[in-house]
Amino acid sequence: MEKELEHQFVTNLERDQNIVHKICRIYTNDQASHNDLFQEITIQLWKAYPKFRGDAKFSTWMYRVALNTAITLYRKKKRGIQTQDYDSVQFRIKVDEYDDETEQRLSLMYNAVKELNDIDKALVFLYLEDKNYKEISETMGISEVNARVKMNRVKTKLKKILNP
Template sequence: MAVSVASASFVAHINAHQPLLLRICRMYCAAAGDQQDLYQEIVLQLWRAYPRYEARAKFSTWLYRIALNVAISDLRQRTRKPAPERFGPALPDVAALPDSGPNADDLAQLYRAIARLSDVEKAFVLLYLEERTYEEMADILGITQNNVRVKMHRVQDKLRHFLTQLA
């Protein structure tokens, strides 16, 4: 069976942006299984929307917008209907298992602080950590650059407060 040009193009885009998608999944889900489920749901929604993608915006901007919307919707759905208790040992908290290295404790503390943020605030942090400009953030989130500046300042203050509490 031949693979269409659109399919090949989509797969190439997803492969190129896979680290970004995985970071979004880690930001919104603690358990590895939930991260995998969210990743699959994001890719499915991207595939469904791909025929309507127009190159007016950068692909990464389009991808961010869809991925963040799916992640936030998924989180809201999971918090409305908690998963039933599972048998066996509990899955480890991914945020509590940072990469090894000299800053592992700092990274774990940062993830714990980020976990306390709202869905939308997490999106701001993710975009900031991805070194997106305020202009790109505004495009992705559908708000003005001025609003991005204000919200980023508030999120940074909130994170500082959480980090001092955790210290």
């Protein structure tokens, strides 16, 4: 029974692991922190998996566990651990693959999102993942109306951050 459970978990995790990587990118500034957070989220997902009832899609459940884990760890680490800024890391990318304007806009957006509180970050992440408000509300454990209201407020905050 446990081997079957393990096989199901690994299959689901492999299929939807990009969700976890995207959450890690929002809540970390360097590859080492990203890897640590990915590992911690995977551990928490595995611990919680026997309780997964299948009421929601696996990916929705995964979002919830991953975001809760990231937020919890972020709050603990925020108290003093310094990480390397993502922008200070140099990458070797072929010139034809690199679009400076797009990269600058993405960097501005990620920096603006990092200024938001943890809940707002999660909301923006789900929104940018093209989740509808029903899925956002299920993932975050709030009403659909509340998700819409919060998203409108977050959009206003982001506009103020990006256009002071």
